[in-house]
Amino acid sequence: MDEFELIQRITPRSLFHREIEIGIGDDAAVYHTKNGYQEIVAVDTMVDGIHFLSSHSSPADIGYKALAVNISDIAAMGGSPKYYLVSIAVPSGWHAVDIEAMYEEMNKLATLYQMDLIGGDTVSANGPLVLTVTVIGEIEKGRTCLRSHAEPGDVVFVTGELGSSAAGLAFILGQAEMKDEKQSQYFIERHKRPLPRVEAGLLCSGYHHVALNDISDGLASELNEIAEASRVSIDIYKEMIPVHSDLHTLHTKWEEWVLFGGEDFELVGTISNDQWERFSQECSERHVPVYQIGRVTQQGQADVFYHNGQDRVLLEKKGYNHFK
Amino acid sequence: MDEFELIQRITPRSLFHREIEIGIGDDAAVYHTKNGYQEIVAVDTMVDGIHFLSSHSSPADIGYKALAVNISDIAAMGGSPKYYLVSIAVPSGWHAVDIEAMYEEMNKLATLYQMDLIGGDTVSANGPLVLTVTVIGEIEKGRTCLRSHAEPGDVVFVTGELGSSAAGLAFILGQAEMKDEKQSQYFIERHKRPLPRVEAGLLCSGYHHVALNDISDGLASELNEIAEASRVSIDIYKEMIPVHSDLHTLHTKWEEWVLFGGEDFELVGTISNDQWERFSQECSERHVPVYQIGRVTQQGQADVFYHNGQDRVLLEKKGYNHFK
Incomplete structure (x- = not known):
């Protein structure tokens, strides 16, 4: 060439x-x-x-x-x-x-x-x-959404469904069984063609002291980065995390995909409680999805907890190597 | 890791x-x-x-x-x-x-x-x-030294000796015979550790309408880029090009190294004739080497000519793949 x-x-x-x-x-x-x-x-x-x-x-x-x-x-x-x-x-x-x-x-x-x-x-x-x-x-100037911006009391949010990219990769690698061609194509598309959440990020920059990360390495890893940079603890709740309605039918590992799979390239962030209503309202008006998934709880410690029914487990900053 | x-x-x-x-x-x-x-x-x-x-x-x-x-x-x-x-x-x-x-x-x-x-x-x-x-x-703003800045009558200059990097590579690859350890180390150093000519570039930016390229692909290629971008022809002279005094003793190909060898990372440029004296004076005061090697001759054509004694040959925009 x-x-x-x-x-x-x-x-x-x-x-x-x-x-x-x-x-x-x-x-x-x-x-x-x-x-x-x-x-x-x-x-x-x-x-x-x-x-x-x-x-x-x-x-x-x-x-x-x-x-x-x-x-x-x-x-x-x-x-x-x-x-x-x-x-x-x-x-x-x-x-x-x-x-x-x-x-x-x-x-x-x-x-x-x-x-x-x-x-x-x-x-x-x-x-x-x-x-x-x-x-x-x-x-x-002054509008950057940094990982260090999370504060106790903040709402924790994501901009879209998680685990779908990992599901798509599982289909590509033959680790999940394709039953419905159209359905598996949907997930593969989520893996190959993630849409960067530019509009959501721009909306965030209009609010005060928003913390923001994109989910490349998995929700657990990204939340831990925010927790460490802000020196806060974070609690998230299984039932609040948006997932595709078919996700749980694809594989027993679906919950691992959601928490550790990564490559969804949705944004995860935190915003103060008193801005949350106006923010979610504005997102809704502009058809930018946003979902609360938890709360920033306390200063000092930098732990991330996952609530699954009665259980509250520590989410570690582990990634997920898909090809291993 | x-x-x-x-x-x-x-x-x-x-x-x-x-x-x-x-x-x-x-x-x-x-x-x-x-x-x-x-x-x-x-x-x-x-x-x-x-x-x-x-x-x-x-x-x-x-x-x-x-x-x-x-x-x-x-x-x-x-x-x-x-x-x-x-x-x-x-x-x-x-x-x-x-x-x-x-x-x-x-x-x-x-x-x-x-x-x-x-x-x-x-x-x-x-x-x-x-x-x-x-x-x-x-x-x-307004001080950028672009390839398209050369004009007929301009002085063509370089900031240091050419061909030494190619000589160093020839030593590394065993294509030239090492006779003197210290001498070959000098050339190898020129190949492995080129010093970017930041100070010379900054000086150039203080003058009006300087054209500038760094010599990564060889003098012939860089001059052709300036000639094409500025739509001018350029004449350079063998005896004006600075080379290490031992270069001609190392290999019969030494002249090819100078013209096509590349990776010397000296700057080659053009500056108007009436700024040249002040420019070369300032370079000399700041111990920044600069050598005239030729002239921009005419508008329209984009040819580069190399004068070797009585001969005037067209220098083509060819690179030089060292590992082939």
């Missing part, structure tokens, strides 16, 4: 942001920033065989998800994504048409948020495909 | 830039920008076996170069580097101590420029080590 040719094909012909002085085509990208705003930067790397399986995901799926998970990081700060850069190490078995399909799908997703591709690097690899995406966003 | 533990070990304990609201430790990094400045972003990926050979370079060498080449991209815009993010896909054969050595060396280099590590990603890989570094810098 000729790198110059690929760059010409993927270089956007038009840009959303006029603040860009130079996008692709010089040593680096250059852009103006807005007064009163801060910059937000996130970077994530995905490796074939570790974070996705090219045998089970199309190049378009892979490109989509690599960009989506980084947009999700910007959303988890309450910000607006604006720019992205794509670095890709391509094994010799891949064709230019696959790489183009990957960029094309990233471009489609980026267009939803009016994001511009401003740079990157394309190199050959003597190993699996490695895709690194950098996303740059912005947020008004 | 435990990712959480590694992150704790590499998270900087102090920061140069107070504009950072959040560095490592949330979903994304957040920082303020300065009024009247633009942001500059560059990203580069290096793969073991393609861009470096871990059999011949220490983890410290690899880390150094991955950061240096990105700083060089910021320098080639005339900017100041400020932040960096490191994404790394680590094969199972690597130990935590190697990865730490890599970060430690990046930290040393970053400290020279008062740069802060503000984020990244560490993942396992089932293939070679892949290291992606994102560098963010800034530049005063």
